[in-house]
Amino acid sequence: MRNLLKAAVVGAAMTLGAAAATADTVVLDVVHAWPAHNSFHEAVAAAFMKQNPDIEIKFRSSPPTYDEGHQALLRGAITNQLPDIYFSGYHLLPEVVAALNKRGQVVALDEFLAEEGEGWVEKNYEPAMLKLGQADGKQYGMPFNASTPVIFFNGDLVKQAGGDPENFPTNWNDLVALGAKIKALGNGVDGMAYDVHAWPDDWLWRALIMQQGEPIMNGDGKTVAFGAQSGLEALKLARRFVTEGGMQLRDFEQSRQQFAAGKIGILFSSTNGARAFSDLVGDRFDLRSAVYPVADTTKGTVPTGGNAAMILAKDPAKQKAAWEYIKFAAGPEGQTIAVLGSGYMPTNKAALAPEYLGEFYKKHPNWQTSMNQVSRAAPWGGYPGHNGVKIWRMQRDLIGAVMRGDMAPEEALEKMTAETDTLITQ
Numbered sequence: 001m002r003n004l005l006k007a008a009v010v011g012a013a014m015t016l017g018a019a020a021a022t023a024d025t026v027v028l029d030v031v032h033a034w035p036a037h038n039s040f041h042e043a044v045a046a047a048f049m050k051q052n053p054d055i056e057i058k059f060r061s062s063p064p065t066y067d068e069g070h071q072a073l074l075r076g077a078i079t080n081q082l083p084d085i086y087f088s089g090y091h092l093l094p095e096v097v098a099a100l101n102k103r104g105q106v107v108a109l110d111e112f113l114a115e116e117g118e119g120w121v122e123k124n125y126e127p128a129m130l131k132l133g134q135a136d137g138k139q140y141g142m143p144f145n146a147s148t149p150v151i152f153f154n155g156d157l158v159k160q161a162g163g164d165p166e167n168f169p170t171n172w173n174d175l176v177a178l179g180a181k182i183k184a185l186g187n188g189v190d191g192m193a194y195d196v197h198a199w200p201d202d203w204l205w206r207a208l209i210m211q212q213g214e215p216i217m218n219g220d221g222k223t224v225a226f227g228a229q230s231g232l233e234a235l236k237l238a239r240r241f242v243t244e245g246g247m248q249l250r251d252f253e254q255s256r257q258q259f260a261a262g263k264i265g266i267l268f269s270s271t272n273g274a275r276a277f278s279d280l281v282g283d284r285f286d287l288r289s290a291v292y293p294v295a296d297t298t299k300g301t302v303p304t305g306g307n308a309a310m311i312l313a314k315d316p317a318k319q320k321a322a323w324e325y326i327k328f329a330a331g332p333e334g335q336t337i338a339v340l341g342s343g344y345m346p347t348n349k350a351a352l353a354p355e356y357l358g359e360f361y362k363k364h365p366n367w368q369t370s371m372n373q374v375s376r377a378a379p380w381g382g383y384p385g386h387n388g389v390k391i392w393r394m395q396r397d398l399i400g401a402v403m404r405g406d407m408a409p410e411e412a413l414e415k416m417t418a419e420t421d422t423l424i425t426q
Contacts, residue, residue, distance in 0.1 A: 026321040027056045032087035032307070033069040035062040036276075037145075040341025047337060048328045055321045065200040066092060066307070067389045074099055074386075084313035085322050087144060090132045091201065091382040092389075093308055097135040099386065100312065107311040108138040112323045124331065124348050132379055133308035141308025142330040143347035145338065147271040148292065148302045148370050148377050149207050151175075155286030157182050157189065157265040168290040172237060175266065175293060176245040182265035183246025191246020192266035193255040196238055197400035200252075202392040203380060204268065205399060206303045207292065208234035210378060213299030221384060222424055227417035233295075235402050235409035242403050249403060268292070270305055271370035274343030278366065289369040294376065301378035306344060332356050345370045387423040394419055 032041055038059070045057035063069030066089030076082045077100055088096050100106040113121055121130070125143075133141030155165035161181035169175040179191030196204040209216055214230035217223070226234065241247040246265075250258070259267040260280035267273075274289065281287045294300030309326035313319050328334045335351040338344060340360070351357050361368045382388045398416045401407035 025054055025056050026317055027058055028085055028313070028318060028322055028325060029058055029060060029083040030085045030087075030325075031060045031063070031069065031073070031083040033063045033066045033089070035064065037342065038062060040338050043337050043341055044329050044334045045325075047333065048325055051328075052324060055325065057325060067201055067392070070096070071389060077103060077105055082312045084311070084318050085326060086310045086312055087307040088141060088310055089201065089307050089380075090141075090143075090304065091203070091380045093133060093141050093310070094135040094382050095386060095388050096310065097140050101136075105312055105314070106140060107313070107319055108140055109133075109142065109311065109323070110139050112327075113139060116327075124350050126349060128377070128379075129347050129349075132304060132306070133310075141310045142326045143306065143308050144326075144330055145272070145306035145342065145344040146347045146377075147305045147344050148373055149204060149268055149305075150271050150273075150292055150369050150373075151266060151268055151290040152259065152273055152277055152366075153266045153288050153290060154259070154262060154264070155288045157185065157262070157285070158288075159286075160185055161265070165286065165288050168288070170291070170293055172293050172295065176240055179241070179245030179247065179266055188263060190248050190258065190264045192241060192268075193247055193250075193252075193259065193264050194238065194241045194245075194268045195250070195252035195255050197249060197396060197403050198252045199396070202395060203270075203303055203305050205234070205392075205395060206380065208237060210303055211292065211294040211296070211300045213294075213296030213301070216381060217383075223421045224417055224424075227413065231413045231417065232409055235399065235413055238399060238403050239405070239409065242405075249400070270343075271345060271367075272343040274364075274367045274369075275341065276343065278343075287366060289366040291369060291373040292376075301376050302373060303380035304377045305380055306347075339367075343367060345374070383420070383424050385424050385426065387426060391420055391423050394423070 049055065049057060060083060063072055070092045073086060082105055097106055129143050130139060132143050133139055158165050161178060163178050169178055182189060183191035206216055209226050209230050212230050212233060215225045218225045255264060255267060258264045260277060262285050277287055292302050309329060311319055311322045313322050330347055332348050332351040335346040335348045336356045339346050339357055346352060346357055383391055395416050398412040402409050402412045
């Protein structure tokens with residue numbers, strides 16, 4: 001796996017360094033979030049440009065998060081400084097469409113999909129996966145990265161605490177109890193980390209609601225549905241992680257570092273951590289992964305994180321070239337490169353064939369975990385209007401206050417519900 005990715009990255013560097021635009025070359029300006037994703041994006045671009053020498057992919061600097069990239073994009077829309085291709089977080093894609101569509105700055109992809117011919121869509125994509133890139137009944141983004149929240153855990157610490165790595169807890173009470181036992185081992189080890197209080201977006205918060213089998217929004221589409229029991233249960237559980245589960249409040253990147261150093265027993269994260277933790281941990285301890293617990297085993301779901309590639313180019317030639325690129329990136333070859341470089345789930349079902357990722361998953365169970373809960377994967381929706389980023393930052397502050405013990409769950413929920421509903425309508 002490491003050699004495969006290394007070859008792809010070396011190829012990326014050679015291609016990007018040697019590419020010289022000619023009069024016939026179409027140059028595409030591309031933006032994606034998360035600087036840590038640069039290597040696999042560049043590897044995908046290198047493989048594409050090798051097959052399409054008349055198209056050059058040029059990346060702008062990567063925003064540090066989806067939310068910051070989103071805000072920069074909306075500013076660029078006003079000054080007509082948009083990229084040709086933009087990778088939007090799923091939860092913000094409808095807001096991107098709403099803001100850009102009225103300016104004619106975003107391209108619906110339905111005609112491109114139709115031109116691929118009968119059966120092409122069905123061969124490559126599940127309807128639920130394509131839905132992640134849809135808004136207003138049209139396809140505006142091709143799913144590129146996909147992940148569901150999973151657990152990574154230190155098998156050695158679990159054993160020392162009297163647990164069984166082969167039978168990891170599947171319910172919250174047992175998991176919190178195991179975190180307490182790991183914390184009791186001492187030596188500066190924390191039991192668990194669920195860093196919703198510091199997460200850059202609302203993915204982990206929504207997971208706490210959705211795993212109960214409850215909706216985020218009411219049927220009116222204008223008010224949140226977690227203002228009663230489901231929200232209260234979520235906040236109480238988040239507080240229990242600290243008071244009972246042996247969690248210390250810190251930045252989510254610090255938690256990743258502490259986990260890799262063997263100082264946290266249980267960490268909730270994105271499945272894309274499979275690649276990073278495999279590299280960081282090496283053979284220092286027994287690295288394992290497990291599915292996300294759900295309180296309602298019948299209706300409980302988990303939000304699907306990740307991003308979709310959107311075409312914002314206005315020039316028809318660039319639009320055509322951009323479609324070729326995002327089709328490749330979201331195709332089996334591009335997905336194989338991206339998955340091996342990140343740990344994300346493949347968005348293209350053809351990528352699960354033996355010649356792509358099928359054999360790899362059989363040999364790497366930590367990477368398989370997110371696929372094991374794909375039946376529970378649900379869209380990671382946003383909020384109506386244009387205040388999605390502002391809403392989360394307000395919610396995050398209140399969640400953090402509850403987890404620190406500075407505010408009662410009931411008080412925080414009442415304020416969160418009222419302020420969210422107000423911001424949705426603004």
